[in-house]
Amino acid sequence: MESTLLCASSRFASSQCYEKAGAFGSNFQGSFSGKLQYKNSLFTKNNGTVSRRRAVISSVLGRKVQKETVIPDPDYRIPIVLLGAAGGFVYVDNLAAAVPIGLLGLLLLVQATRVRFVFDKQALEVKIGDELQDSGENAFVGGKNRWKYSSFVNWELWWPTFPILVYFKETQTKPEGQIHFFPVIFNGKQLYDVMVERCGPSKNSGPKEV
Template sequence: MHLPLLLSLLLLLAATDSIEGFRTSASETRHRPSSPLRLSNTPNPFESIQSIFSPKSGSPPSRAIPDAVVDPDYKLAAGFGAAGAATIALDQAGVVGSAFGGFLCLLALLFAVQGTRIRFVFDQDSFELKQVGEGELDDSGENIVVGGKNRWSYESFVNWRFFPSKEFPILVYFKETQTSPDGQIHFFPAFANVDQLNDQFELRGCAQMDNN
């Protein structure tokens, strides 16, 4: 066999082996089962920032302040009753002392009755006086002094406090602009729990001037 022909045959065999090898590799690559894609466990650095501007819809809404009915308090009635009885006893049947002592006793009775039948109520937007009914609280009617309902929005409050003090309360005072744009003053005997009243006025954001 001639040398050129032999070299041509060797080159052809080498080229055929290379092609077959390439086909095998390509075939294995095409038919090799691919590994499943996996999500990266690396936290998204923008996730916390995104949550600030896009809060989850499932987050619970803020709760409204629940309505409150202030408990009655009979210390004022008891105090006036004791003062009236003491005045009558110390005056020893004098006309002036007996009259004044009797007046204090009548006030004590009035405060006790009011504490039994009237409630201070705080709802979502207003402060109101209600009357105790049969198993529920009823409308207390119109204000006998200035007229209108005994109901005032918290936004209308200008001032409130207790006289002579929270530690020794006789009167509940507040001023509002709902009844009159110039401000209407109200006074009520403290026949309700003053601590609860104070807490509710503050909780509802009722305006209070510096009374010190």
């Protein structure tokens, strides 16, 4: 599993163990990449020049913006479960398990507050913060953290009832295909719906093609 779980994070904060602590893995080559009062930067063309204007958009997460962009809501369930499990291990005096699980939960909590999946008309892009700042180049596999839907070979959401990981494989980064894994620190239903809409049905998760 390749790189990018760590990718957004390592760029965002210095170690990729979906920014300020990174994301998991790297043979877990995934891309990590995850305030309803929201400031968004819009770009418009005026006489051939691009001018930047800011618009305050209320409650836009998980909704369509400019009829083209979808940003799933953040979801804190996985971080909360991990932090709760760490607390349980502390209670039974098992620090060896409590420390790594607690750190992972903390890191995913931070990620969920800052990392955004932005689905525009043509591509999925990882952005940072309420200002949707550029996440920069992928530190592990190179290239921008932006992938055109047309390059997607397959994607899956594990598991639809309580999603933990989202996976996709794309051929934009390298022709033979690049695999990405992200922890689901976004609203799972919104993420699933937009992936189906923009990328087509997944091979296993559905919806099944008739």
